Amino acid sequence: xxxxxxxxxxxxxxxxxKRSLIIGILGLLVTAVGYFINTDQFFFSxxxxxxxxxxxxxxxxxxxxxxxxxxxxxxxAIRRILETLIKILPILAVFFxxxxxxxxxxxxxxxxxxxxxxxxxxxxxxYLNIPFFAIRTAFYFGIWYLIAQKLYKTxxxxxxxxxxxxxxxxxxxxxxSMIIFALTTTFASFDWIMSLYPHWYSTIFGLYFFSGGLxxxxxxxxxxxxxxxxxxxxxxxxTVEHYHNLATFTFGxxxxxxxxxxxxxxxxxxxNIPEETIFYLQRSQGTWSILNKTLVIGHFAxxxxxxxxxxxxxxxxxxxxxxxFILAMHWIDLYWVVMPTLHKTGIKFxxxxxxxxxxxxxxxxxxxxxxxxxxxxxxxxxxxxMKSVKHEVPYS
Amino acid sequence: xxxxxxxxxxxxFENPAELIHAAEKLRDANYNDFDCHSPxxxxxxxxxxxxxxxxxxxxxxxxxxxxxxxxxxxxGWTSVIAYPLVISGKPLFSYPAFGVVAFALMILFSAFxxxxxxxxxxxxxxYHHPVFYSDNFSKVxxxxxxxxxxxxxxxxxxxxxxxFLISIGGKNIEFLIxxx
Numbered sequence: 001x002x003x004x005x006x007x008x009x010x011x012x013x014x015x016x017x018k019r020s021l022i023i024g025i026l027g028l029l030v031t032a033v034g035y036f037i038n039t040d041q042f043f044f045s046x047x048x049x050x051x052x053x054x055x056x057x058x059x060x061x062x063x064x065x066x067x068x069x070x071x072x073x074x075x076x077a078i079r080r081i082l083e084t085l086i087k088i089l090p091i092l093a094v095f096f097x098x099x100x101x102x103x104x105x106x107x108x109x110x111x112x113x114x115x116x117x118x119x120x121x122x123x124x125x126x127y128l129n130i131p132f133f134a135i136r137t138a139f140y141f142g143i144w145y146l147i148a149q150k151l152y153k154t155x156x157x158x159x160x161x162x163x164x165x166x167x168x169x170x171x172x173x174x175x176x177s178m179i180i181f182a183l184t185t186t187f188a189s190f191d192w193i194m195s196l197y198p199h200w201y202s203t204i205f206g207l208y209f210f211s212g213g214l215x216x217x218x219x220x221x222x223x224x225x226x227x228x229x230x231x232x233x234x235x236x237x238x239t240v241e242h243y244h245n246l247a248t249f250t251f252g253x254x255x256x257x258x259x260x261x262x263x264x265x266x267x268x269x270x271x272n273i274p275e276e277t278i279f280y281l282q283r284s285q286g287t288w289s290i291l292n293k294t295l296v297i298g299h300f301a302x303x304x305x306x307x308x309x310x311x312x313x314x315x316x317x318x319x320x321x322x323x324x325f326i327l328a329m330h331w332i333d334l335y336w337v338v339m340p341t342l343h344k345t346g347i348k349f350x351x352x353x354x355x356x357x358x359x360x361x362x363x364x365x366x367x368x369x370x371x372x373x374x375x376x377x378x379x380x381x382x383x384x385x386m387k388s389v390k391h392e393v394p395y396s
Numbered sequence: 397x398x399x400x401x402x403x404x405x406x407x408x409f410e411n412p413a414e415l416i417h418a419a420e421k422l423r424d425a426n427y428n429d430f431d432c433h434s435p436x437x438x439x440x441x442x443x444x445x446x447x448x449x450x451x452x453x454x455x456x457x458x459x460x461x462x463x464x465x466x467x468x469x470x471x472g473w474t475s476v477i478a479y480p481l482v483i484s485g486k487p488l489f490s491y492p493a494f495g496v497v498a499f500a501l502m503i504l505f506s507a508f509x510x511x512x513x514x515x516x517x518x519x520x521x522x523y524h525h526p527v528f529y530s531d532n533f534s535k536v537x538x539x540x541x542x543x544x545x546x547x548x549x550x551x552x553x554x555x556x557x558x559x560f561l562i563s564i565g566g567k568n569i570e571f572l573i574x575x576x
Contacts, residue, residue: 262495269492272484308457310449394442 003233008376010233017369024362027355034352041350043102044342048334049356050099051192052216053364054092055209055330058185059217060085061144062210064151065181068174074245076388077237079155080378081224085217087152088367090145093138095360099192100134107133109198121198128195136191140184147177159381167383185210196341200279204264211257215299216330218250222323226316237378237389240314244393247313250303250326258300283336286346291336299329331357402573403526404546405557406533407566412438414565415541419444421564422543429549433527433542455513460506467501468494526572544572 002011034042060082067075067082103110108121109128115121121128150173158166186206194205202208225238225246268276283292303326312318335353379385409415415432422430423446432441471494475481480488515521527533527544536542543566545557554571561569 266492266496270484272486309453392439394439 001228001231001233003377008378008380010373010377013369013373017366017373020362020365020369022362024359024364024366027357027359027362029359030355031352031359034350034355038350038352039102040105040342042352042356043099043105044339045350045352045356046098046102046360047106047192048331048338048353049360050092050095051334051338052331052357053360054089055213055334056216056220057085057089057092058144058181058210059213059215060220061089061148061181062178062214063217065147065174065178068151068170069178071171071384073384073387074242074391076382076384077234077378077391078221078225078242078246079382080376081221081372082217083152083155084368084372085220086144086148087371088364089148090141091367092364093141095363096137096141100130100137103130103133107195107198109195124198128198133191133195136187140188143180143184147173147180151177155379156375158379159376162381162383182206182210185213193337196338197279197282199275202264202268202276202279204260204267208257208260208264211253211260212330212333214253215250215257215326218246218253219323219326219330222246222250222319223327226320226323229316234378239389239391240316241391241393243316243319244310244313245391247307247319247322248393250323251307251313254300254303254307254326258304261295261300282340282344285340285344288336288340288346291332291347295329295333295336298325299333303329400573402547402554402571403529404544404552404572405554405561406527406530406542406544406568406570406572407561408532408535408568409541409543409566412541415543416441416444418543418561418564418566422545422560425551425560427545427549427551429546429552431544431546433533433536433540433544435537435539435541450517452510452513452517456506456509459509460502463505464498464502467498471497529572529575530570532568532570 001013001016003009004011031042031046034045063075064079064082064086066072067079099106107128109115109124110130110133115125115128126132151170154166154170154173189206189209193209194201222243225234225243229235229238265280268280282288303322306322307313312322339347382388407418409418412434415434416438419430419432419441423444430445432438432445434441468491472489472491475490475494476488482488483490486493526546527542533540533542543561545552545561558569558571
């Protein structure tokens with residue numbers, strides 16, 4: 001992989017692109033075997049892997065919108081990586097098709113006979129039915145496509161000379177898009193995850209999913225940036241100052257995640273209403289209680305203390321492992337939310353959990369590299385670009 | 397009037413770039429008790445002046461930690477030992493509820509420590525500073541860039557300091573002497 005410092009484009013990245021595709025196809029093939037061995041396990045593993053990658057792309061969408069709205073300076077240098085992620089977000093709709101086929105394996109509310117005898121579910125049937133479920137998902141991806149397309153295209157046009165109109169346009173798009181993003185992400189998490197337990201509800205659940213995605217995309221950005229730097233790409237553009245800021249954001253959103261998780265828990269625990277506490281009751285059965293503690297310590301305490309000091313945010317080796325750790329925790333978080341529906345008595349890891357993650361991840365990265373190589377990998381004609389490169393985090 | 401000791405020396409510089417260079421030279425000449433004054437913050441000034449990182453974080457951190465633990469234990473003590481009341485059928489030691497109090501106390505005392513620690517480390521509040529003896533200094537809130545060296549500096553001697561400030565390009569040099 002090489003970096004052309006005049007056009008700001010990647011060259012010779014075909015091998016890593018091809019490797020991603022091969023890993024992705026192999027991963028998905030092995031996962032497909034799972035369909036014939038253990039169909040339920042296959043669909044649940046697939047759903048978790050799918051949510052993992054979609055949540056990362058959604059987190060990227062949030063950050064692009066946030067960058068345009070706040071008029072960030074430091075973030076300009078890394079913006080194109082995030083923009084590439086949002087550009088491939090709508091393509092992930094294709095991976096939702098298997099979930100539609102497996103809707104009877106995943107979602108209890110799709111069994112019409114059970115719903116008819118269930119007084120609560122029969123009242124929810126107007127919302128929770130297969131056609132509307134599919135339409136809603138198509139609608140979310142359609143909206144995300146429109147937003148992503150506008151933001152990405154305008155940013156690419158700016159590569160051949162930016163005007164004030166484009167910057168204003170990006171900001172004008174971002175403000176309503178942020179509201180739409182919040183609503184669609186919330187409802188997507190309700191549909192895809194919360195409806196796994198159709199009796200249960202939690203109004204904060206959308207924020208919980210969203211905060212996990214933010215932590216995920218920050219882990220991705222830190223790891224991916226270091227990956228590029230190690231190969232001599234953009235070493236003078238993404239500097240220690242940018243990692244410092246990314247790590248600060250990670251620190252902040254780790255707290256945000258903890259805040260959401262704890263708020264959800266505290267209110268349910270305090271009110272002690274059976275239809276709400278069922279969620280936590282399921283997760284304290286057998287070995288699931290291990291994951292409860294793992295999340296409190298691994299998804300909150302360790303990154304919180306581990307990213308507290310300035311030195312820890314500026315140490316590349318340390319950040320790399322911290323980013324991987326956070327990504328692993330994000331996956332465990334999704335696993336903990338989704339999987340107890342299937343394995344009620346305790347944790348039962350399956351090989352398909354891993355292969356589906358790698359499979360979708362491989363294709364995801366293949367799409368990413370394909371898109372990433374097409375244009376300059378940093379918005380180098382953005383008026384704030386040089387300021388961003390020279391950005392420094394002051395002593396605090 | 398002239399037999400009063402000067403409490404420091406003040407020199408004016410043309411622009412922020414010169415002020416930064418002056419700060420670097422003062423730093424390299426091992427002056428410690430000097431300060432730069434400008435109408436707006438100048439990037440890189442902390443490094444030019446050789447300022448070390450503030451130790452405030454190391455004060456706030458332990459305070460936050462201690463207060464979080466204190467909040468947790470205090471809440472535990474009130475609900476288990478001092479006033480053991482059963483509330484909504486929950487155990488006396490209902491630790492999820494204590495988290496909120498512990499968190500709030502941690503934030504509150506971190507904020508207090510940050511604010512008052514900052515003031516204490518900056519030796520604030522203070523009523524007066526020798527630079528205010530100078531009439532010229534009032535430009536600092538508009539278009540003036542100043543360096544002041546205080547007489548408390550170990551290296552400070554009136555003539556040396558004056559010659560040094562002239563050599564690094566200081567203008568309108570004046571000793572800061574109580575004149576009322």
